Amino acid sequence: MAVLVIAEHDNASLKDATNKVVTAAKAIGGDVDVLVAGANASAAAQAAAKIDGVRKVLHADSPALAKQLAEAMEALIAPLMANYDAVLFPATTTGKNAAPRVAAKLDVMQVSNIIGVEGPDTFVRPIYAGNALITVKDPQPKKVITVQPTAFKAAAEGGNASIETIAAPDGPFKSAFVSEEMAKSDRPELTAAKRVVSGGRALGSNEEFHRVLDPLADKLGAAVGASRAAVDAGYAPNDYQVGQTGKVVAPELYVAIGISGAIQHLAGMKDSKVIVAINKDEEAPIFQVADYGLVQDYKTAVPELMEELTKAGV
Amino acid sequence: MKVLVPVKRVLDFNLKVRVKPDGSGVDLSNLKMSINPFCEIAVEEAVRMKEGGGGHAKDAAKEVVAVSIGPEQAQETIRNALAIGADRGILVRVDGEVEPLGVAKLLKAVVDAEKPDLVILGKQAIDDDNNATGQMLAALLDWPQATFASKIVLQDGKATVTREVDGGLQTLDVELPAIITTDLRLNEPRYASLPNIMKAKKKPIDVKTPSDLGVDVTPRLQVMKTAEPPKRQAGVKVKSAAELVGKLKEAGVL
Numbered sequence: 001m002a003v004l005v006i007a008e009h010d011n012a013s014l015k016d017a018t019n020k021v022v023t024a025a026k027a028i029g030g031d032v033d034v035l036v037a038g039a040n041a042s043a044a045a046q047a048a049a050k051i052d053g054v055r056k057v058l059h060a061d062s063p064a065l066a067k068q069l070a071e072a073m074e075a076l077i078a079p080l081m082a083n084y085d086a087v088l089f090p091a092t093t094t095g096k097n098a099a100p101r102v103a104a105k106l107d108v109m110q111v112s113n114i115i116g117v118e119g120p121d122t123f124v125r126p127i128y129a130g131n132a133l134i135t136v137k138d139p140q141p142k143k144v145i146t147v148q149p150t151a152f153k154a155a156a157e158g159g160n161a162s163i164e165t166i167a168a169p170d171g172p173f174k175s176a177f178v179s180e181e182m183a184k185s186d187r188p189e190l191t192a193a194k195r196v197v198s199g200g201r202a203l204g205s206n207e208e209f210h211r212v213l214d215p216l217a218d219k220l221g222a223a224v225g226a227s228r229a230a231v232d233a234g235y236a237p238n239d240y241q242v243g244q245t246g247k248v249v250a251p252e253l254y255v256a257i258g259i260s261g262a263i264q265h266l267a268g269m270k271d272s273k274v275i276v277a278i279n280k281d282e283e284a285p286i287f288q289v290a291d292y293g294l295v296q297d298y299k300t301a302v303p304e305l306m307e308e309l310t311k312a313g314v
Numbered sequence: 315m316k317v318l319v320p321v322k323r324v325l326d327f328n329l330k331v332r333v334k335p336d337g338s339g340v341d342l343s344n345l346k347m348s349i350n351p352f353c354e355i356a357v358e359e360a361v362r363m364k365e366g367g368g369g370h371a372k373d374a375a376k377e378v379v380a381v382s383i384g385p386e387q388a389q390e391t392i393r394n395a396l397a398i399g400a401d402r403g404i405l406v407r408v409d410g411e412v413e414p415l416g417v418a419k420l421l422k423a424v425v426d427a428e429k430p431d432l433v434i435l436g437k438q439a440i441d442d443d444n445n446a447t448g449q450m451l452a453a454l455l456d457w458p459q460a461t462f463a464s465k466i467v468l469q470d471g472k473a474t475v476t477r478e479v480d481g482g483l484q485t486l487d488v489e490l491p492a493i494i495t496t497d498l499r500l501n502e503p504r505y506a507s508l509p510n511i512m513k514a515k516k517k518p519i520d521v522k523t524p525s526d527l528g529v530d531v532t533p534r535l536q537v538m539k540t541a542e543p544p545k546r547q548a549g550v551k552v553k554s555a556a557e558l559v560g561k562l563k564e565a566g567v568l
Binding site for chain 2 (some may be wrong): 094
């Protein structure tokens with residue numbers, strides 16, 4: 001049994017999601033190799049070689065792989081599967097884009113977004129926005145799987161795997177990268193943050209959203225998230241969205257401010273270790289999942305919270 | 315340009331999902347079914363390409379064909395797309411679950427017959443949440459793909475697509491024919507007007523079966539059990555920010 005893990009990285013650095021997918025791969029069993037596909041991605045390959053339990057890192061480097069577009073990833077990964085029984089992608093936008101393409105090329109039905117491994121061929125995954133969980137048996141000889149990184153602990157460092165350079169696909173490909181516009185922030189990335197402060201529609205405007213949430217997030221060293229209602233109303237950009245149609249987060253501390261707690265939002269944050277809800281509506285469903293609920297208008301609650309955090313030395 | 319829009323019939327997004335007590339699946343009996351919201355966005359975008367709207371030139375699309383894979387009742391889902399403005403429909407009639415791989419194979423057969431220049435479909439269905447069909451269809455056709463689209467600009471035989479990716483936006487050029495999957499902010503679908511709903515009833519729907527298309531849709535994966543997710547217990551209400559900070563310190567998260 002050999003499992004290939006597709007690394008999540010930005011060429012310069014390896015993302016923590018990779019370590020989490022390695023943990024899922026170890027649970028499946030067998031040898032675990034990591035593929036780093038990128039452009040000038042040696043640093044990411046070296047970081048992958050240090051993950052505990054990794055046998056070998058495959059490193060493919062080419063300008064065509066700079067953005068890990070689906071066509072190039074398919075051309076690279078599908079032939080590699082002659083040597084592997086399973087390939088695991090992180091369920092990030094990059095992984096979700098490429099994995100089904102590889103699966104179809106291999107005539108394999110993919111197992112999407114697993115949150116648990118019950119055996120080498122048996123997995124648990126959410127459906128209906130996490131309102132039901134199915135246990136799926138995959139009898140196919142080759143498996144293509146996407147892994148919800150927040151559901152697994154990150155594999156620690158401590159390994160010393162060899163790095164093998166492999167050929168990158170030639171192309172040309174019928175899609176081309178034009179540009180990107182990444183949100184610039186000194187705050188941690190939402191899905192990787194240990195603390196998240198999220199705002200909902202109650203904030204009322206884009207200005208108010210940032211006026212209230214940004215200082216609190218900075219104080220806590222937290223990432224900022226938003227409910228879909230807040231995103232739809234234009235208070236926050238879409239990449240802030242936590243929920244079924246946005247990002248799934250599982251931080252140690254999740255602070256929901258002015259969020260009612262629609263099912264689709266809960267699907268994205270209910271695995272957080274500690275959930276705090278601040279909402280003036282006592283009946284808001286968010287209180288049904290919150291460890292600590294404060295029924296108070298955010299307008300007074302957040303300033304008081306800031307003050308108490310300062311007093312507590314945070 | 316001809317645009318093909320696959321649409322899926324799913325449990326209405328406003329309804330609460332109930333797992334059957336015996337764990338054999340989700341209870342859908344007597345519940346309202348609707349067009350998958352991401353599919354509706356795809357239909358809206360295709361119709362704007364025809365009508366001229368959302369930044370598209372009028373007649374950028376000459377014909378919009380809606381296709382659904384599903385039971386007889388999926389005709390209603392197709393009618394929904396026709397009421398938004400699609401020209402005609404194709405139902406591939408299948409009772410029972412079809413996995414994304416099977417759906418992609420059926421759609422490939424439809425694409426081979428219809429020869430569209432663009433297939434635009436939802437990024438995921440809100441029932442099985444696979445997020446796979448579009449990418450699989452692209453692979454089977456060897457077409458380029460632009461998933462999670464929030465903006466589409468058509469010109470000179472290509473589509474320039476802005477994609478919602480982790481951390482921001484990414485723009486790609488894809489040569490046509492291509493596959494585009496829709497994200498939420500691509501557009502806001504219209505409410506179909508009554509005259510258009512009536513007109514939709516007269517538009518043709520062609521019905522086929524997987525065997526007509528020569529496709530085996532036997533599922534590959536076996537669902538062993540369906541369960542409710544573990545319930546999170548509601549915690550305590552605190553009276554003040556001071557008490558909250560105290561509790562958070564106790565919990566060791568500050």
